[in-house]
Every structure is written in C-alpha cells, then in structure tokens.
Amino acid sequence: MIGRIRVIGIGMGNPGHVTGEAAGALATVDVFLVADKGEVKSDLVAARQAVCDALIPADHAYRVVEVPDPRRGPDAERDATAYDRGVRDWHAARVDAYAEVIDGLPDSETTVGFLVWGDPAFYDSTIRVVDALVARYAAAGVAVEHDVIAGISAPQLLAARHRIPLNRIGAPIHITTGRRLVEEYDLALGDVVVMLDGHLACAGLVDAYPQLELFWGAYLGSPDELLVAGRLGDVVDEVHRVRAEARERHGWVMDTYLLRQPTDAPVPARVGPSGPAFPATGTLSDGVVAVRPLGPGDWEVVRDEHNNEESLRWAFTDEPLTDDDARRVAAGAAVEWRRGRAARFVMIDVETGRGAGVIGVMRMGPPGIGLLGYGVVPDFRGRGFTARALRLVSDWAFREAGVARLELGHKVDNVASGKAATRAGFRAEGRLAGRLPNPDGTRSDEIYYSLTPESGATEPTEPTR
Ligand SMILES: C[S@@+](CC[C@H](N)C(=O)[O-])C[C@H]1O[C@@H](n2cnc3c(N)ncnc32)[C@H](O)[C@@H]1O
Numbered sequence: 001m002i003g004r005i006r007v008i009g010i011g012m013g014n015p016g017h018v019t020g021e022a023a024g025a026l027a028t029v030d031v032f033l034v035a036d037k038g039e040v041k042s043d044l045v046a047a048r049q050a051v052c053d054a055l056i057p058a059d060h061a062y063r064v065v066e067v068p069d070p071r072r073g074p075d076a077e078r079d080a081t082a083y084d085r086g087v088r089d090w091h092a093a094r095v096d097a098y099a100e101v102i103d104g105l106p107d108s109e110t111t112v113g114f115l116v117w118g119d120p121a122f123y124d125s126t127i128r129v130v131d132a133l134v135a136r137y138a139a140a141g142v143a144v145e146h147d148v149i150a151g152i153s154a155p156q157l158l159a160a161r162h163r164i165p166l167n168r169i170g171a172p173i174h175i176t177t178g179r180r181l182v183e184e185y186d187l188a189l190g191d192v193v194v195m196l197d198g199h200l201a202c203a204g205l206v207d208a209y210p211q212l213e214l215f216w217g218a219y220l221g222s223p224d225e226l227l228v229a230g231r232l233g234d235v236v237d238e239v240h241r242v243r244a245e246a247r248e249r250h251g252w253v254m255d256t257y258l259l260r261q262p263t264d265a266p267v268p269a270r271v272g273p274s275g276p277a278f279p280a281t282g283t284l285s286d287g288v289v290a291v292r293p294l295g296p297g298d299w300e301v302v303r304d305e306h307n308n309e310e311s312l313r314w315a316f317t318d319e320p321l322t323d324d325d326a327r328r329v330a331a332g333a334a335v336e337w338r339r340g341r342a343a344r345f346v347m348i349d350v351e352t353g354r355g356a357g358v359i360g361v362m363r364m365g366p367p368g369i370g371l372l373g374y375g376v377v378p379d380f381r382g383r384g385f386t387a388r389a390l391r392l393v394s395d396w397a398f399r400e401a402g403v404a405r406l407e408l409g410h411k412v413d414n415v416a417s418g419k420a421a422t423r424a425g426f427r428a429e430g431r432l433a434g435r436l437p438n439p440d441g442t443r444s445d446e447i448y449y450s451l452t453p454e455s456g457a458t459e460p461t462e463p464t465r
Contacts, residue, residue, distance in 0.1 A: 002102050002144055003110040005133065007126050009119040009151020012221025013047030015054035017157070022149045023055045029062055029113030031105060033098055036066035043250065047222065048115050063109075067097050083179075091125055095132045102133070119153035123177070123195055154256040155193045157220040161227055164215060166258060167191050181205070186335050187328075191260040200243060202259060203236050208296050208331025211324065213262055214239070218246060218255035232259065278343040278361075279400050289388040291345035291359060293337060298346040299323070299330035301355030305375040314414050318439035343401065347389045349380060356380035359389045361397050361406070368404035370397050374420075386417075390424035398453045406451045411436050411444040418447055426451045 008025050011017030018026075034048070049064075056062060070093035102112060114126045121127075130146055137144045155175065159166045167173045172190040178197025182204040185192065194202065202214060210233025218226040226246060228239050247253040283292040294302070303326035305311060312318050321329075329344075336342040344360035357376035364371040372393070376385050397403035408426060410417035418428070426449035435446040 001107045001110060002105060002112060002137065005130050005144055005146040006111065006113045007116055007120050007130055007148045008113055009116050009149055010048065010051050011152040012118060012154065012157055013044065013051065014221045015051050017152045017221055018051060018055060019150065022151060025149045026052065026056050027060050028111055030109040030111045032062065032064045032113045032115055033101060034064055034066050034115065035069040037069045044117065065101055067101055070094060070097065091129055094129050095136065098129065098133060099136060116151065119151045120148050122153045154195060154220055158215065158217045158256045158258060161217055161220060162215045162229055166193060187261060191258055193256065193258050195256050200240060202232060202257065206233050206236050208327045211262060212259045214257055214259055216255060216257040218243065218253055220256065277338045277340050281396060281400065284392045284396055285350060286388055286392060288350055289385050290348040290350050291389050291392050292348065294330055294333040294344040294346045294358060296331040298355055299326040301346050301377060302326040302329050302358055304377045305357050308378050310378065311375055314411050315439065316437045345393060347385055356385050359393055361393060361403065368402065370403040370406045372406055372408040386420035387423035390420065394424065394451055404452065407448065409446040409448045412447055421449045427455060
C-alpha cells in the first residue's frame, strides 16, 4: 500500500554520476515505476538497470514495473497550443496508468520510486505527474509523502566535458528547446543551452550568427560520448555528419549544446518590449511594389541598400555595413517585430521578384507614434518605389498596427527623400536645426514630415496578400 513516492535523479546513466543522496534513496524503494517507451531507447533502459544493480545493496528487495507509456502524436507539425494540449493529455494518461499499478500494490510495498534521467528539474514531467498522483490520493483520503532528489543534468555534464562554465561573468543563461531556438534567439539572451532538439536547429542560425561558439555533446556520460566545439559557421556541417552517423549506429541520439558569443564580443543589453507586438502580416502589394516582413534571407538587400555612395552620403556615419551586420539586422527583424519595437519590411519589385529596398516603422516617443525609415537599392531608384512602399506601409500601420501618427525626416539637402515622402502624402511640418549628424562630424538640419489617417492624403491602395 502506497505511503511514499520518491523522484530520484540518476544523472546520465553512469553509476559514478549518481549523488550519495540519490544512491541512499534508491536503497529505500520497493517498486520502481518505469515508463516503457518501446525498443528504440533500450540502451537507456539498460543504463538505468546498471545504476540500480551497482547502487542498490543485494539484500534490498525491489521490483521494477514497466508501465506502457501512452502514445504521443508527432510534435514537429503542431503549433504551441496544440503541443501544450498534447503534452497535458499525455501527462493525464500517464497519471492514470501509474495509479492503476499503485492501486494494485500489496501491503508490503509502500515506497514507490521514479528514476529520472539527469535531473528532474530539466525538461522532465515526472514531478508534475507525481504531484497529480499525490493530489489524487489526497482526494481519496490517502496521505502520500513525496520528495525529489537531484541528479546531474545534461547541461551540467556538457559544461564539465567541455571544461567551460555555462555563463559569462554575471550574465544570464537561457535554456530552451530546439523547436523554439530560431524564433527566440537573440544575442542579448547570453549563453543559450539547447535541449530536446531533434533536428539541430542551430543550423538555422548560421547565416545570421556564424561567429557564435558551439559546444555540442551527445550520449554524454556514456562510453559513446561525442563532443564537438568550434565556431558555429565552421563546425555545423561536422556536427550534422557526426550526429547522423551516430543516429544510424544507435537508432537514436540525445544531444545538448551551448551557443555563445565569442568571449571578446560584448553582450548587448537586452532591449525590453516597447509596445505590443506588431500584428503579423503577409505580403502587401500595389501591383508594382510589394512589401513583406524582412527575414534572414533578405540580408543582401539590407547590405546593398546601405553600402552605396548615395546612401552613405546621407547616413550618420560613413561606415559600410559588414555582411555580418546585415545578417544580424535581417535575422533580428522577427524579434523586433514581436517585441513591438520595429516592423521592418523588404520592398520587392513585383515584376522581377527582386529585393528593391527596405522600409520600417519604429515605435518611438509617445504612444501611437511610428517613425519611418527607408532606402532603395541603387538599381531601383528613380522609379517611385519609395512612395509606393510608403503608402503600403502607412496604410497598414494605420489600419492594422494601431499607429495614430507617422513621422519621418531627412537631411535638408536630401531632396529625393522629401519628394518621395510628399508623393506618399506626407506633409512637411518644419525644419529642425542641427538634428542629424554627418559622417564628417558636422550636423545637418532635418526636414520633418507627418501623416495621420485624418490628413487622408494617401491615395487609396487595395493591398493584396
Ligand atoms: C526529456 S529531456 C531530459 C533532460 C534531463 N532531465 C536532464 O536533466 O538532462 C531529454 C533531453 O536531454 C538531453 N540529454 C539527455 N541525456 C543526454 C545525454 N546523455 N547527452 C546529451 N544530451 C542529453 C537532450 O537534449 C535530450 O533531448
């Protein structure tokens, strides 16, 4: 009859990694409940058995009961809500399956143990399942004690094997899953540890952040341990290869990795959200020019719009963008969009499908104000693309993004920029003395424009999506 449930972290399956406290706890358990996940990871079942054989004294009788694990649907194609619901249903089914076994225990068996791979605090549902079991017995008037004993987790062993700390001095560590990595990656997260990654998601960051250091480890703690470290852009193919070969040999692979900026690169300050996320949008088009949210693949448009004589003449400095800078801007656009800081679009020439420029709305100053910035790649200048893109983005900002007033400005001599703004319906509001820095250290006056929905000056466009 059940009296106590112990959740015991057993590290990575090597008896030498089990803490003294966990070893002591193992020797108190009458029945271990183990999820039977089929044949695929039988090496893990064997490793778990080896821990019990090595650490439980021969005179302590115990049983291992394999409880068939309820089936889970594939995760990859589910959205976050469906994923969450799927996991919850799966937990509920597990609670039912375990309760059935526990209800049938003889009076002599009072302590039930769950062996948790690594540490129960890292991506493991056992504690939640045990909480539900304890609550279920409490509701039936049966008091069940429970405790949790820590183990060595994959990120700890990864760090130890690579002989590194997981964080920079005083900086954060972000632990996440492969399915979330690309969407949420940001240099300001600090060191990022990735677990549960079936597809080596870091490959999706190579274009934007080739300079990141990657510390990768698979089968950590086992005789088959694999380690690779190096610059992400240099080693990602090797990791792909090593991983695929290992998966072929074992039938499964469990790996964990750390991504971080090289030690000499500054950790940028995290920019907090400055408003609600901009609403998602597809392509907006007037038939000649289209705009769509800027993505990692648009980095060359970002670079080419900036790195030319005309653009650099009006810029604040005469520093061209490096390829890495342009990649970072393009790859970071989705994060800025989500944080509500900036909605950056790439302009497309509808006829050729080529990237023609960039345009963005930044949330600046009082609520409801959007500051526009734009630039066109030299090949597409003089064709009215800026005015068209300004109309498309302005209409979207007013209709869908809650913007009440749009502003833009240009250096007093940048006549072309002013013409485009006027053609898109913007009205000049004044001249701001010495507001904009020049590359030579002097400052230029700025001509400032605005547009509001009420000023009604944009020509109606019917965006197509
Ligand atoms: C369900 S989580 C369990 C994590 C575990 N509780 C821990 O503390 O490490 C499984 C993930 O942990 C990582 N992992 C577990 N064992 C590993 C090992 N031996 N080597 C590398 N990564 C491992 C992998 O990222 C794997 O996808």
